[in-house]
Amino acid sequence: MPQIQATPPPPQPLVYGYQSLPRIVDDPPSANTPPVATFAYSWPATEAYVTGENVKLDRAENDLRQVANADDAATQEIINKLIREYRSLIASQGTIDQYIQYNRFWQRAIVQERERFDQLTKLYDLMRSGEVDVAEAVREVLGQPEVPSFLEVIQAQPDRVVVHVPVYTDIEDEAFLAVAKRSIEEMWQAKDVDTTYSLEIQFRNVKVSDLYPVDGAPKPGDHIDIRAHAAHFPTDGAVLTTGAEYTHSFVGRYVAVGRGDLFKRTLAHEFGHVLGFRDGYIRGYRDLGEQGFEILELTSFFDDIMSAPRQGSVQPAHFRLLLEGLKKIQR
Numbered sequence: 001m002p003q004i005q006a007t008p009p010p011p012q013p014l015v016y017g018y019q020s021l022p023r024i025v026d027d028p029p030s031a032n033t034p035p036v037a038t039f040a041y042s043w044p045a046t047e048a049y050v051t052g053e054n055v056k057l058d059r060a061e062n063d064l065r066q067v068a069n070a071d072d073a074a075t076q077e078i079i080n081k082l083i084r085e086y087r088s089l090i091a092s093q094g095t096i097d098q099y100i101q102y103n104r105f106w107q108r109a110i111v112q113e114r115e116r117f118d119q120l121t122k123l124y125d126l127m128r129s130g131e132v133d134v135a136e137a138v139r140e141v142l143g144q145p146e147v148p149s150f151l152e153v154i155q156a157q158p159d160r161v162v163v164h165v166p167v168y169t170d171i172e173d174e175a176f177l178a179v180a181k182r183s184i185e186e187m188w189q190a191k192d193v194d195t196t197y198s199l200e201i202q203f204r205n206v207k208v209s210d211l212y213p214v215d216g217a218p219k220p221g222d223h224i225d226i227r228a229h230a231a232h233f234p235t236d237g238a239v240l241t242t243g244a245e246y247t248h249s250f251v252g253r254y255v256a257v258g259r260g261d262l263f264k265r266t267l268a269h270e271f272g273h274v275l276g277f278r279d280g281y282i283r284g285y286r287d288l289g290e291q292g293f294e295i296l297e298l299t300s301f302f303d304d305i306m307s308a309p310r311q312g313s314v315q316p317a318h319f320r321l322l323l324e325g326l327k328k329i330q331r
């Protein structure tokens, strides 16, 4: 039965922790995305998904037991069917892992920033009602970056603008850092009629022992409070660190990577947050009481890396907004 050997073993559940790094992988081919996509998830829905998959597993085990009493032809048929089902079970396991990651992360975020999510929920409901003017207004609100003061604009020639970004990191893997730098810089380029814009990252390596001079330094594999950890870094630069359940960022401050594969474009999107941009999509919620929240996402698709992390591009407008934001700070 050669098919079995070609089938990969079930994926190990991802174990996250301090100094655990993801693989940075090429972006998937872009799919056709509807103009406005909605997506909802919750613990009860995830549990129902798990229950459904357990039923399929029980059925597969049952089928396997039939092999004992079957003739050769019937055995071949059962085994072939089990191989097909095995592949779809593995795909579902990956999806369930993703749902668990999303839930862990966003359920907590809503508890921590309830007021902001209340506002976003109002926007979500307005957007769903289809009032186009509202959508326009929302895009403007989300488009104003909170530019951090550590960005520096280097304009050696009138038609070339380079934004210099110092980034402190306690990641020791130089190969990972090189790929991260290249991926972000390749994405963060734009050109309009008479100016080309680009980004230059300068990593500043810091030792974890220097971040925690007294004690309390995390060890590889530790589960850490990312915000508290990021607060140990100098403030005259951004931060790139590890230990997240799920790669995410804090506007104007840090990117924390998790273990799951990281698309280059997603990394560039997260880095957009460090530059001061908020998400161009809206995340609201419904309170489910003891069962947590139902999380509601609304993605308006524009060709904008902050609205569409999987397909969007960096536009000259992003750089213009950055330059305007920097002028405001310097004034």
Ligand SMILES: [Zn+2]
Residues within 6 Å of the ligand: 269, 270, 273, 278, 279
């Ligand atoms: Zn984002």
